[in-house]
Amino acid sequence: MFPVAVKDDVIPLGKPVEIRMVIFWTQYKSANARVNRNKTIWGTNAAEFEPESWKPDAAHSQANQSLLIKIFNQQWPFLLPDERFRAQFASLISSTDLPGSRAASALPFNPNRTIKRSKIVVLRECIRALELRMPPLFVIAKVYYDQWMSALHVLPGPPSSSWVYGNMKEMLEADNFMLQDKWVEEYGSTISYKAYFGLNRFYTVDVKAISHILKNDYIYQKPEHARYSLSRFLGNGVLVVEEDKHKQQNPAFGPAQIRELTEIFVDKAIELREVWKKEVNSQGETGHVEVLSWLSKTTLDVIGQAGFNYRFNALTNGKNELNDAFKVLFQSSTRIPLIKALIPALRVIPSEGDTKAKVAMTTMKRIANELLRDSKMGLMAEDNNIKMDDYSLKRRDLLSLLVRANTSKDLPAHQRMSDEDVMAQVPTFLVAGHETTSVATTWALYALCVDIQIQEKLREELFAVDTENPTMDVLNSLPYLDAVVRETLRVHAPVGSSIRVAVKDDIIPLGKPIRDRNGNLLGAIHVCKGQSILIPILALNRDKSIWGDDAGEFKPERWKSVPQSVGTIPGVWGNMMSFLGGPRACIGYRFSLVEMKALLFTLLRAFEFELGVPKEDIMKKSSLVDRPLLKSDVAAGNQMPLILKPVGCPH
C-alpha cells in the first residue's frame, strides 16, 4: 500500500533527488495514476519511471535568471539593496523548483500553465519581495496571486460584469436563485464566478463535492466577516464558533425533547388562530391579512417560551424589552459596511448606531443572565422535588436542556461550557429559530393558495383528526401534512444558500468530472486556503438531474415515492439540503418541523386561504432568509397578503 497525501504538505528529506523520487514514486502508484501518467501533462515518457526527468531544466533556469535580473533592475531597483531579499533572490536562482522540473507543472494539474511558468516565477518573486518591503501590499498581492494560480481560474463560469461587484449584483437582484440554475445549465455542474473585487468563488451542485465540503467542517468554515457580524450580538453562540469549541457546544434536541414542546407549539397556533378570527370578523365574511408578520410574531413567542422559557407576548401586545434589544443588535450587525466586515483593521472606526447597539447589548446580556439563573434554579428545584411558584413546571425549554447537559456529572470539566457561552445561545436561538420557521410556514400557505386542490386535500386529512390539541405523534402520523411540509421545505427552503471558506488547501473530489476552459478533464478541484465556496441549498433541492423534470414544481404527491438519486444528497433531513448536512447542520430541524405542522394543522382547520394579490406579483428576496416581497410595492418591505375565509371544523 502506498500513502496518498490528502492535503498539501512538505516532506523534510535531506537529499533533493531522493525527495523527487519519493514524490514521483507515491504519485506514480497512487489512485490518481491516470492524471499522473497523462502524456499531455508529463510528456511522452509519462508512464516510465524516470527520476532523472525531475532535474531542473538548465536552459529554462538560465532564461528565468536573466528575466528576473532585468525586471528587478528596471522596475524594482529599490528591492535589490535589501539584504534579506538578496538572499532570497540568490536561493531562487539556485532553486531546484524552477520551470522545467516536473513538480512545477504538476501541481495545478494544468498543462497550459507550463507555458506561463517563467512569468509565474517572476510574479511569485515580486510578491515575495513585497512581503519584505511592504507587508500590507503583500497581503493583497498574495490574495490575487493565489486567485490567479488557483485551479478555479480556469473553471467554466459566467463572465464578470463589474470589477468591484463581480457577479454579486446580478445574483442579489435575481429572483430566487434562478441565476445560479441558469449558470449550471449553461456552464455545467461545477463552475467559478466572481465575487467582490474580482475574487473567484467556487460553485458546484456536484453532490460528491458538497458532501466532502460539509463533512470536513474543520477545513470549510464560515467566513470570518460573517462570523464577525454575527458575533457582535451572538457572542460565542453555536452558530458562530468553529472547530473544538463548536463540538463542545453542539446540543442535540432529539424527538423526546420536542415531544415535550409540542404543547407550546399548538397553544401558540391556537392563539394566532383567534387573533386572525378577530381580524377577519372585523372586516366581514372574508378578511385581508398580512400573514408573514403575524407568523413571525407567533414563532418569536414560540422560540421565547420553548427556547428559554421567556414570554415575548408578541402576539398580544408586541412591545418587549428583549425583542427591542434584539432588533437593534440585528440591524446594527446587518448594517456593518462591507468594507469593514472584510478588512478587520477598519473595525476600530466607530459605526453609526454603535452607542445604541452597546445599550441593547447590555440589556440582552442582563436578560440572558437572568434566564440562565432562572433555568439553573428551576432545575435545582426540580431535582430536589421543591415546588416553587415560578419553578413548579418541569423545565423543558432548550436552554434548560443545555444547562442540564452541561452540568451533568458525566461531563468532564474541560468539556463544559462557560456561563457566557451558555448565555450566548439565547440570541443564537432567536436568530436561527425564529424567522426561518415563520418564513417556511408563510411559503407553505402561499403554495396552498397557488394550488387550491392541494389545500382542500390537506384540510380533508386534518378535519379527520378529532382533537384541536394534537400531540407530536398525532401530527407526525398525518401523511399528507408531512408531504406538504417536505415539499415546502424543498421548493421554498427558507435559507437558499450558505457560504464556506477553506482554511487550508484541499482537494475536492467531483462525482461528475468536468472540462476546464482549456479542455482538460478534471476529476477533482484543488482549492487554496482562503477560497470561498457557495453551498447550494435550493439548487440541489430542485436539481432536475436528481428529482426529475418536474423538480421545480410544488407536488406533495412526489413524496409517495422519490427517485433513488435523492439519497445522494448529503442533507441531515429528508434527502434535501434545507437544514444543511454534516457536523454544522441545523440543530433545530425537529423543532421547526413539528412547529410548522402544529401551525398548519390549526390554521387550515380554521380558514380557507387565497392569495391577496396576483401570483405574478409575489417574488422572493434573499437576506439571510428568503422572504416574500411584492414586485408592485417593493418599498413596503416583506409581506404576504392573503385572503382568509373562516371554515367550520367538524371537531
Ligand code: HEM
Ligand atoms: C424551517 C426552519 C429552519 C431552517 C430552514 C433552518 C436552516 C438552517 C440552516 C440552513 C443552517 C445552516 C446555516 C449555515 O451553516 O450556513 C442552520 C443552522 C442552525 N440552526 Fe436552523 N433552521 C431552521 C430552524 C431552526 C430552529 C427552530 C432552531 C433552534 C431552535 C435552529 C437552530 C440552528 C442553529 C443553532 C444552527 C447552527 C448550527 C451550527 O452551526 O452548528 N434552526 N439552520
